[in-house]
Amino acid sequence: MKHIRNAMIIWGCIWGFFVSASLAQPVNTPKTGTLFQKTASILETIQTMQDSTLTGDIPIEVVSSIEMYPAKARFVLSHVLPEGLPEEGRLLKKLGAIPQEYNYEQGMVELYLEPLEAYYHYQQGVLYVPNWKTPIEQEFAISRSAGVAVQDQVIQLENYLKPSTTPNADLGLARSAVINGKAMGFAISYQMGGEGRTFVDIPSVFNTAREMLLEPRLETLEFQNAPPFVQEVYLFPYTYGTVFLSHIANRIGWENLDIVYVEPPASTEHILHPNTYLDLTNLAYRDEPDSIFIPNLTADLLRSWSLVHSMVMGEFRTFLLLNQYDRAKARAAAEGWEGDRVMLYQNPYNDELLIYLSKWESHLDTRQFYYAYRNVIEAKYPDAELVESTATSLTWQKEGLYIYLMRYKFYVLILEGVPENLLKPVSSEVMPVKFR
Template sequence: MRTQRNVLVTLVLIGLIACLGIGTLATVALIALRTANTPTIPTTESATQETARGLPTLPPPSRLPTTETTVPATVSLPPDIAAQMDEIEQQVIRIRGLQPRFSLRRELLTTSQLHQKVIDDFLKDYTPAEVEKDVTTLSLFGLLPRNFDLYTLLRDLYTEQIAGFYDDETKTMYVIQDEAFRGPQRSTYAHEYTHALQDQTFDFRGGLKMTDETCEQQSEYCAAVQSLIEGDASLTEQFWLLNAASPEDRQQIQEFYQNYQSPVFDTSPEFLQQDFLFPYRQGLDFVLALYQKGRWSAINAAFEKPPVSTEQILHPEKYPNDAPLEVNVPDLSPVLTGYELYDEGEIGEWYFYLILAYGEKQAWRLSESIAAQAAAGWGGDVYQVWRKPQNGETLLLVNIRWDSENDAKEFYDAFQQYGVQRWGQPLSSTANASRWQESTAGQSILIREKSRTLWILGSDAKAVTNALEALQTLIPQP
């Protein structure tokens, strides 16, 4: 069980309540690409009628904020902007078919105040020890350099081109007061107001359990639910753009996108770029698949029975029946003398794809198609990082269950290629086991047994051997 936050969890929690410029641009950029494949979009009137026929049972009142505990809307906005926001809210209500339970509070902040709020709300509890842990784990995965300054990147990234956001804890929409309210801001407001409707209907924290505690233990679940939340808001935003936005809105958005610059995002590690966009791109694909089956009622039903893994987001046909398999490892503390369990969690199909396709060094990477095929068929996993406090030596253990023996073999074959590109030619290699030796990483071992694979990476060869011998009941030693 996870007891500490890692970067996978950090990104989930930050992304849940802060749809900043990145998410908005992801949606805008996809408009032209996806319109041809989008189902016939109803008018706002017909969409409302269709949704009203298929809404699921609403959550119990105990899961929803009450009017007595909420802050009445107090808008100190210029009257014309307030009127535009009111109009956009009504348009989104008609498009999405969810009814608000109370008025949304809006708060004006300067750009610098909003930047500081993002840092205070989302990064204030991200301690140096947690940052070091995340960098250690991600470097073992081959995604980051060992001394990467992750905190500064997250701080800068989440204050780059910020456009405002909905805060599900205070039930407040934070709006920048020193920018014009034009097409990009209006589109963003439609997206963010969708989150307010989602929260008031399905309750992010109480109903969907999107809390620190849940996400520290179930990062795959939170990544999947975040993708549902953002995919739904992105689809609603597209409906708004196509049905309610003015020609001026669309022109202004196009001009904004053509001139947009995001130097922090563009120079960040490529796996992080892909991961930040996952809830918007793959989340939108997932929600579109639901919409094609049952329109808004199918999406509402997914909030009542949320997806539980990135595998389900990547393969909508696997939702809701293909749940992750349970994976465990025995206690290794008796054989790992001097080591302490430093980090533990699950990787999931999406991060296996990132490891293979978007490693730290370009030379390590497999093609996207090979990486995607290798990661598909994921059934469940657990990883552990063990560390010696006195000298920082580490050992990574990853135990994976696949849907079939063939899926395990596909991953094993692809990982062999990845291993050669990362560590060089193996010391030994068979159809079921490969071992590499690298001067800084130490030994890396990959074993396949039927529908399971085991990966051990450690700087101490003796510790690697001891761990392997202790796990021989789980996966026989080669």
């Protein structure tokens, strides 16, 4: 991502120069102005919401656009977005989750940069606030960023948000939902004016969180141009995360809510269905996702191929994928998710092979996903010829390559772009249970 990083920093400096020149004088001076004092006041209030005994200063820096844009670009690239964005984009395009023409790497960076607003840099431990907006204009953004900052006082966010080197995008999204969902909760509670009520008391907190976050973003081309899949993944931590925390707080009490740091949710399934995360009888944690293992086949069957990317989709991304092809069945087909792994390979001729193995909680769940994904395949490959159909598998052929969809017990296996001579060997090697 070095070329994107350098381009964003250079563009940020140019952009910041022209924006700064065109704006009015800053509304305050750092450390002494009304904006700094307002930010400090918000921060103190939210510290009290988190823990009445929480003390310690969090540095506040009021900065210009020419300072903020390149600095935030570096932060987003280094700490917010995962490594391997171009490769992840290729995998999502092969799945049919995003359009082929969408520049996933550039789009993701721009989405997290605009609108340019207050943010907390958890590696530096500094809350950055733009100096060209009034306190009223950015009260919500400041309070949300302060909500992230006070959580960093309780736990080390860098370790919490990057818990493993194993590529698991779903786990990362679930943990982001805890931090950003609670930050949204703090911001909503602050907007309620200190009436002794919090976001937990709002029945429609999902809609409230979505509207507050979307309002400034709907005006940006970066958000408008993003595909629905990308938009919804971006919004998930702030919306579903807020609902998840509201649900848990209503069950065990606000004072016990920090349990989500000690025993963090392991998947977006936990966020979407809080009862799968928390057993209300004894506070035990249950319904952990299965870790799906697919061997790297480049040492044997695919020795002339290279592994492009591997990721875990999880329930939420699975729903978003299916929802683009069959809105009526998508939600039911994604529920019952137990685990998955998706891998994308490429050969020297630039052919791409997708391997997608998922596990489901019941035979019904398995069948629902199987038939829903059949709709995905038929929409993605309208010219493919169905060459074999059995009670539990379907095989299509297009331009000498094969698409294979098979269910067995609680598993669904999908191969897209597999050569005929590799169809049976790859499916036999990947399936964790003997089916032939």
